[in-house]
Amino acid sequence: xxxxxxxxxxxxxxxxxxxxxxxxxxxxxxxxxxxxxxxxxxxxxxxxxxxxxxxxxxxxxxxxxxxxxxxxxxxxxxxxxxxxxxxxxxxxxxxxxxxxxxxxxxxxxxxxxxxxxxxxxxxxxxxxxxxxxxxxxxxxxxxxxxxxxxxxxxxxxxxxxxxxxxxxxxxxxxxxxxxxxxxxxxxxxxxxxxxxxxxxxxxxxxxxxxxxxxxxxxxxxxxxxxxxxxxxxxxxxxxxxxxxxxxxxxxxxxxxxxxxxxxxxxxxxxxxxxxxxxxxxxxxxxxxxxxxxxxxxxxxxxxxxx
Amino acid sequence: xxxxxxxxxxxxxxxxxxxxxxxxxxxxxxxxxxxxxxxxxxxxxxxxxxxxxxxxxxxxxxxxxxxxxxxxxxxxxxxxxxxxxxxxxxxxxxxxxxxxxxxxxxxxxxxxxxxxxxxxxxxxxxxxxxxxxxxxxxxxxxxxxxxxxxxxxxxxxxxxxxxxxxxxxxxxxxxxxxxxxxxxxxxxxxxxxxxxxxxxxxxxxxxxxxxxxxxxxxxxxxxxxxxxxxxxxxxxxxxxxxxxxxxxxxxxxxxxxx
Numbered sequence: 001x002x003x004x005x006x007x008x009x010x011x012x013x014x015x016x017x018x019x020x021x022x023x024x025x026x027x028x029x030x031x032x033x034x035x036x037x038x039x040x041x042x043x044x045x046x047x048x049x050x051x052x053x054x055x056x057x058x059x060x061x062x063x064x065x066x067x068x069x070x071x072x073x074x075x076x077x078x079x080x081x082x083x084x085x086x087x088x089x090x091x092x093x094x095x096x097x098x099x100x101x102x103x104x105x106x107x108x109x110x111x112x113x114x115x116x117x118x119x120x121x122x123x124x125x126x127x128x129x130x131x132x133x134x135x136x137x138x139x140x141x142x143x144x145x146x147x148x149x150x151x152x153x154x155x156x157x158x159x160x161x162x163x164x165x166x167x168x169x170x171x172x173x174x175x176x177x178x179x180x181x182x183x184x185x186x187x188x189x190x191x192x193x194x195x196x197x198x199x200x201x202x203x204x205x206x207x208x209x210x211x212x213x214x215x216x217x218x219x220x221x222x223x224x225x226x227x228x229x230x231x232x233x234x235x236x237x238x239x240x241x242x243x244x245x246x247x248x249x250x251x252x253x254x255x256x257x258x259x260x261x262x263x264x265x266x267x268x269x270x271x272x273x274x275x276x277x278x279x280x281x282x283x284x285x286x287x288x289x290x291x292x293x294x295x296x297x298x299x300x301x302x303x304x305x306x
Numbered sequence: 307x308x309x310x311x312x313x314x315x316x317x318x319x320x321x322x323x324x325x326x327x328x329x330x331x332x333x334x335x336x337x338x339x340x341x342x343x344x345x346x347x348x349x350x351x352x353x354x355x356x357x358x359x360x361x362x363x364x365x366x367x368x369x370x371x372x373x374x375x376x377x378x379x380x381x382x383x384x385x386x387x388x389x390x391x392x393x394x395x396x397x398x399x400x401x402x403x404x405x406x407x408x409x410x411x412x413x414x415x416x417x418x419x420x421x422x423x424x425x426x427x428x429x430x431x432x433x434x435x436x437x438x439x440x441x442x443x444x445x446x447x448x449x450x451x452x453x454x455x456x457x458x459x460x461x462x463x464x465x466x467x468x469x470x471x472x473x474x475x476x477x478x479x480x481x482x483x484x485x486x487x488x489x490x491x492x493x494x495x496x497x498x499x500x501x502x503x504x505x506x507x508x509x510x511x512x513x514x515x516x517x518x519x520x521x522x523x524x525x526x527x528x529x530x531x532x533x534x535x536x537x538x539x540x541x542x543x544x545x546x547x548x549x550x551x552x553x554x555x556x557x558x559x560x561x562x563x564x
Binding site: 132139140305 | 327
């Protein structure tokens with residue numbers, strides 16, 4: 001095995017045992033269940049998650065307060081928010097497929113929200129931000145993150161890209177969309193009235209956030225626990241338990257019966273697909289970095305890793 | 307005592323916020339002083355205030371070039387220190403003192419302030435206003451390991467400090483390098499590297515940055531040029547070899563402070 005899956009202590013396929021959470025979950029309800037458990041146990045005081053318009057209507061004081069145009073929140077625009085209860089977790093559940101700057105709340109969580117122990121969910125790049133913040137905390141004063149949950153990520157989309165994909169390509173109104181999903185080589189849009197539209201991923205590529213194309217991490221190598229649907233059967237999620245903290249939280253959550261699991265070796269398509277996609281991402285983006293090095297005539301674009 | 311590194315603290319035109327941040331390590335500061343650091347001079351926290359020969363000097367504040375004493379002190383700091391660390395936005399980039407036009411009491415003629423890097427060679431930058439207690443602690447521990455550690459520890463400290471040593475080389479001017487929100491524009495966003503994590507908005511001490519549709523929007527009139535946003539940005543610098551080992555490094559730092 002190469003380095004494409006990062007360091008991990010264990011890997012399983014899992015699903016939440018909480019039927020109510022599962023109803024609202026993207027896949028196996030892993031993130032919501034982990035945070036619900038960590039909140040109950042006092043491992044965290046609150047968690048930073050990607051909420052939305054409906055969440056903001058219900059819990060405005062739990063959302064980021066900046067100039068992010070909160071007067072008019074469009075359907076499916078993520079709003080970073082702090083959750084401290086299971087009801088709030090459920091209200092924020094589900095993947096949004098566009099940018100949610102969760103790290104923007106990381107300092108605010110200790111200030112306005114008074115959290116000593118912060119949980120956070122994010123993409124691999126956001127996990128990188130969390131770890132940079134712990135080793136090089138230029139401005140993150142007294143920020144303590146006992147549980148960082150990373151999600152697998154091939155690339156992300158700006159809000160306007162999702163608008164374009166759903167309303168133009170899939171010809172659906174965003175407000176009528178119940179769920180979005182990327183899987184089986186397609187971008188799926190599920191309508192509230194039961195209609196399903198699928199777009200080939202090829203269509204989506206030009207709408208990807210360019211900043212994603214220098215990212216060399218598919219499975220959130222720097223999270224305590226990382227999770228994503230890839231590798232597991234429908235309704236289940238693949239889990240990598242990575243850090244000591246992650247190991248301890250996962251063991252406690254398992255002991256408390258929060259999850260049912262299957263060995264990753266026993267499920268289809270299994271780690272083989274995760275490895276394949278991780279390598280695809282890393283190879284493609286290394287090529288981007290190489291191309292950036294000779295982008296102009298004797299002039300390079302900047303490489304953040306050097 | 308033999309194994310300690312000698313440290314000094316030169317205080318120029320700064321608000322003492324960096325001093326407070328250092329002191330806010332509480333017990334950690336006492337452990338640092340007990341085990342690793344012989345604090346030779348420091349206004350505010352030590353009796354001795356005059357610059358002496360030391361291994362590492364921390365400098366808080368920018369230099370008022372109309373103040374003869376300040377100019378002498380920064381030069382003397384350079385001459386007498388092996389390593390000079392610019393602590394905080396003022397020392398690194400001028401920060402809020404960049405906006406001074408003089409006329410303030412009780413020294414109205416002291417009107418021109420420069421980051422210390424415009425007058426002397428600086429080895430390490432710690433941007434931010436103020437840099438956090440944890441950041442100052444991490445650099446202090448790494449400075450100790452660099453000077454007194456085993457070969458392995460020296461390598462780790464070198465790798466850790468490398469990006470902070472690259473910052474002074476990039477310079478002190480706005481936009482040209484690392485001084486304000488302009489640097490996020492020129493070095494991250496314009497370079498197609500921003501992925502919208504929100505680190506910059508979180509660390510801005512004056513809330514000049516908001517995340518609009520997932521991307522940073524800087525109110526440049528509010529920016530005080532502390533350098534925190536660009537320093538904190540994972541696409542500003544990201545040394546995977548060091549940050550990837552965050553768990554072991556954090557554990558080592560915490561163990562050192564036990």
